Amino acid sequence: MTSSISSLKEKRRDQRSESIIMSVCNLLSALLLLASTASASHYIGGLMTFNSKKNPDGSYRVDIRFKEAYHSCNMGDYWTCGFGNCGNKTFVSGRVDSSPKGGSWCQTEGVMKRTVSNNSPFQLQQSSCCWISNGANSGGNWRLLTLIDLGERSDTSKPNRSPVVTTLPVVRVPQNCARNYNLLSFDPDHDQVRCRYGDFSADECGMCNQHAGFTLDQSTCTLSYANSSTDVYLFELVMEDYPTQIISLNYTAMAAAVRSPFNNASSNLPLSKIPLQFALEVEAPAPSCTEGEYLPRFLHPTPHHGEHLQARVNQELEIRIKATATFSSITDVVFSGPLNSTKETTITGEYVINWTPTSENYGQHFPICFIAEGQNGSINYQSEMRCVIVVVKAEGPKSQVTCTKDTMSVSIERATISGVHGDHLRVNNNASCAVSSNSTHVFTTFSLNGCGTQIEETDEHVIFKNTIVTFDNPNHIITRKNVFEIEVMCKYQKKSSITTRFDAHRSAVNFTERGFGSFSYQFEFYQSDHFKNIRDPSSYPLEYNVAETIYMEISPLNVMQNTEVFLVSCVASPYDNPNYPISYPIITNGCEVDETVNIYTSHQPNVKFSMEAFKFIGQYDQVFITCSIIICQANNPNTRCAQGCTNSTQVAPSSHVHKREAAIQTGSHFISQGPLRLRRSASLTEAISPSLNLNLVFVAGCVVAVVAMVCGMMVYKSRGSNIKYQLLKSDEI
Missing domain, CATH: 2.60.40.3210 (Zona pellucida, ZP-N domain)
Structure with missing residues (x-):
């Protein structure tokens, strides 16, 4: 009996302990959630654009795209109807891009499809608290307002469309570096686009500041920074479109209206107005304001600002971006684009933005803006902001x-x-x-x-x-x-x-030439200068250390009697393309150009050579080697092979075959192998956004630690490093 009572007490005590532990877990989890929410709920900017068309039944469909940015990836549709018939809607949303730097932001895009019974104007609006708080900013309320006028234009016989625009939520500039931000301002109806500061009395902004040290060119939508104190400045702009000639707007349920070009001396009404809000952070001075030193500079194949790119329905569009900086390492490219666009990084240091338009996007224009980010120590730098317009064309070949x-x-x-x-x-x-x-x-x-x-x-x-x-x-x-x-x-x-x-390893290359017939040559890498052990084809891409010797051989699969191979040229490039703009000559005109090259054989059916491994300066970390070879009749003094190294540009002896004349040499043929890759050293980079409250980070870290100790342990088993495809x-x- 005593034993049973004792057992029951122990069981109840265990249950109470378990209950206490669960309560502690729940409380700590709530505290953790509160801490993360407190650091991730602030507003960092938003915008809206729209496109409309008339349905066969006489109603109108309006495709509305809006972007908002917060510390966390908040997604939702909180827009309300200000006036007019705002119709019925469907809504989808998703993440566009995020950055741990510059306020730790995440931008999302929502796509609203509204169906309205007539084309009378209506207004959408949204407001809440709070803007990000930093320095002079008090973290006040924010407001977004969009005026949508679907009146049928007399010049196009279609409903009006708004300008298309997007921007990064946070742009940054060193205090000592003047910079112009050309806000994308393209209108699909070819209207004049203007930008201005929001008006508090019209509910177009929450804080409505016009900051000293900045100027806004309203006619070109260019925001210029000259000089100001280090701080985060909030911009609540309004973008409007005006016709370039007098037009009328015709409605199904109201009288027609007239719209005129913009006139500074009058109060002409715009065709539409959309919000454009973002934050600009003035940071500590940079050692240099020259692009390409500390501030990243864009390189080919990055598109130019304002460039129009064509995309096809159901076909993936690629926008390739590359940047460089002498004293900073490029750490990221952040972008703002349409929903379902993605970003990948190539091992050669290019960033690729991908987007596949759907049939619903046909005929529309989509803006994409991007910025390269570089890092020097603990300091981050941004490039200029570039924006392009993507025009969606009809579906191409199936x-x-x-x-x-x-x-x-x-x-x-x-x-x-x-x-x-x-x-x-x-x-x-x-x-x-x-x-x-x-x-x-x-x-x-x-x-x-x-x-x-x-x-x-x-x-x-x-x-x-x-x-x-x-x-x-x-x-x-x-x-x-x-x-x-x-x-x-x-x-x-x-x-x-x-x-x-x-199989990354390149197989043998087959040639056919009159007088020589068909022949095959292979390009292989070896373990040592003994040229006995071929590097395993399954181990490609091959890895080398900088300055490690690479041993190579180009040889026939079946030796042709009385022939020799001559190495005319070899180049290295980051892609399997000898004509790529960035390439490094190794052998030219049969001469050793690179000082580490060593050619072991000459006047033989095969050629063996070596060189020291190197790395292309910049973000490239792979190398392809492409060589041009000629096959000659052995021991014939009239062939290019017999000439050997020559610095002249004279034409090699002709291999043209006349009647009853035997061929003495082939034309030149390309053969390549790779990629070779430099072994990477492990590194650990730690960064804490300067805008985060360090006390909050410490508290959150303690909470995480306690939760981890009290509530359990997660075991992570790393995968093997053997990469297959x-x-x-x-x-x-």
């Missing part, structure tokens, strides 16, 4: 791409490429990579390592790309046939363990 570990197969519906003859198509304009056709389709299959296929690697994928193009006569420099170009790709996902993978599912390509 194709199906099938990817295997070795090949890419492409099938294109002939009906979608009318006017293009199947016999006038090639892969990458390569004569040896022809395209076949029948009555319904154009099709081709080629190796992932052939036909000029380009390889690209991001943090998550390995991508093979090629292009199918039209051609006329290869000897002509003009063509009067329809121009056609379609990019095809195979995207492979990196995995730690899979069964299907592609996996095909994506067909619906992910």
Whole structure:
């Protein structure tokens, strides 16, 4: 009996302890949630644009896109109808991009589709508390207001459309560096766009400050910074569009209205007005204001500000961005774009913004803005802000791409490429990579390592790309046939363990020449100068340390009697493309250009050579080596092979074959291998946003620690470092 009572007491005591522990866990979790919410709930800017069209039943559909930014990725539709018939709506939203720097912001975009019975004007508005608080800012209320006028324009016979605009929520500038921010101000109706500060009496802003040290050119929507104290400045602007000539707006339920061009001396009403709000942080002075030193500078292939890019329905658009800075390392590119746009980083240091328009986006214009961020020690720097306009065109040729570990197969519906003859198509304009056709389709299959296929690697994928193009006569420099170009790709996902993978190692290259017949040469890397142990093809991409010796050999698969190979040139580039703008010559005209090059053999059927590994300056961390070779008749003093190294630009002896004349040498042929990659050193970077309250961070950290100790332990087992590559599912390509 005593034992039973004791057991019961212990059980109740355990239950009370468990209850206390759970209560503590719940309390601490709530405190943690409160701490994170307190640091992540503040408003950092917003904007709205709209596009409209008339439905067959006489109603109107308005596609409204709005962006908002907070410390956390808050998503929701809290817009209310200010006046007019705002109609019925559907709503979707998602994250666009975020940055741990400059206030730790996250920007989201919501897409509202409203159906209204008539085209009378209506107004949407939203307000709350609070703006981010820093220095002179008191964290006051914010307000957003949009006037939507769907009146049918007399010049276009269509409803009015607003200007298209977007911006990064937080832009930053060193105190000593003057800078202009050209706010994108494109109007699809080709109206005049103007920007001004919001008016408090019209409920267009919450704090309505006009800061000293900044000027706003209303006619060009350019915000210029000259000089001000270090602080965060909030801008609550209004963007308006005015016609370039007098037009009338016709309505179904009210009298027509007249709209005139902007006139400083009058109070002409705009066609629409939309909000544009963001934060600008003036930071500590920089050692230099020259772009490319501390402040990142954009490089090719980054598009220029204001550039118009074309995208096609259901076809992925790529916007490639690259930046550099001598005394800063590029850490990120942040952007503001349409919903469902994504960002990837290539191992060569390029940032790629991807977006695939849908059929609903056809005919519309979409703005995308981006900024490069660099870091020097604990200090972060931003580049200029660039913005582009994406114009969505109709769907292009319909194709199906099938990817295997070795090949890419492409099938294109002939009906979608009318006017293009199947016999006038090639892969990458390569004569040896022809395209076949029948009555319904154009099709081709080629190796992932052939036909000029380009390889690209991001943090998550390995991508093979090629292009199918039209051609006329290869000897002509003009063509009067329809121009056609379609990019095809195979995207492979990196995995730690899979069964299907592609082979990065380049296979042997086959040549055919009159007088020599068909022959195959391979480009291989070796372990040492003994040239006995080939680097395992499955280990590609190969890894080297800087200055480590690379041993290479170009040799025939089957030795041809009485022939020798001559290494005319070799170049290294970050892509498998010897004509890439960034390349480094290793051998030129048979001469060793790089001081570390050592050619071991000459006048032999094969050529062995070596050089020390190097890295391209900048963000590139891979190297492809491409060589041009000539096959000659051995021991013939009249061949290019016999000439050896020559610094002259004289033309090599002709290999043209006359009647009864034997060929003495081939033309030059390219052969490549790679990629080679430098071994990376592990590094740990820690950064805390200066705008966060450090006491709050400490408290939150303590709470996390207590929760971890009291509530349990999570075990993370790291995956192996052996990287293979996996095909994506067909619906992910």
